[in-house]
């Protein structure tokens with residue numbers, strides 16, 4: 001195993017000035033320049049030496065350098081072509097460790113580009129952050145997904161929705177999607193003043209590690225169930241699930257009181273109901289065959 005390289009690099013402020021990288025609001029650019037903070041973020045996934053990693057939106061390369069210093073083999077996709085020369089300098093400073101793709105992360109097949117077992121680490125652009133997360137969480141799980149962990153900076157409100165537990169306003173579809181086959185936690189809160197320019201709100205790094213998917217549960221059943229249940233979150237389940245065929249029977253099978261509301265139902269309970277819903281629809285289609 002090679003030990004991580006620590007080349008001496010110019011301060012990020014100089015890189016930004018030298019390449020004229022004034023932050024663009026449209027591209028969700030809020031840069032992190034504190035190298036100690038960046039090293040702490042890159043340490044969250046654990047030992048990265050010789051491990052594949054994937055970064056969305058390297059920008060001037062602050063988090064990128066921290067991930068490279070940690071020893072990862074990194075593929076980074078950046079939409080802003082102005083950043084490419086600065087990133088090319090980083091690729092030279094860490095020979096063989098960094099491959100930069102120019103383009104839209106929403107169009108990139110991260111699995112093919114970064115490889116099996118990659119750690120995904122990013123200070124995400126706020127406009128596509130949730131969509132990218134949902135894409136990674138919805139990947140095939142067999143019994144684990146292709147990625148090893150997700151270490152992602154979000155606006156605090158989104159971070160709270162990802163790690164929320166039942167009983168509060170933050171708890172909803174995103175929490176169930178993130179937690180039914182993963183452990184999700186806030187690994188670090190980051191003050192808005194750490195960013196250049198500072199965004200209006202606070203941020204947090206969410207760390208998600210996958211666990212084997214519960215057997216006999218299909219994502220599509222869980223999604224239909226949580227969409228219906230949280231679509232009318234203030235209503236009792238017997239009302240909100242009325243339009244989803246088989247859902248009320250599934251509640252009864254599992255022994256969940258239909259007078260409860262979605263926000264009181266734990267992730268494990270949703271999984272149980274989705275399993276019952278799946279076996280019902282399997283037997284219905286079997287009966288029809």
Ligand SMILES: C[S@@+](CC[C@H](N)C(=O)[O-])C[C@H]1O[C@@H](n2cnc3c(N)ncnc32)[C@H](O)[C@@H]1O
Nearest residue numbers: 027030031032057058059079080104105123125
């Ligand atoms: C919040 S900034 C983070 C920059 C840098 N990683 C840092 O931490 O300082 C988000 C970055 O994502 C890039 N970006 C925005 N939309 C993108 C997309 N659809 N695909 C790839 N990169 C994107 C922006 O150009 C910007 O560099």
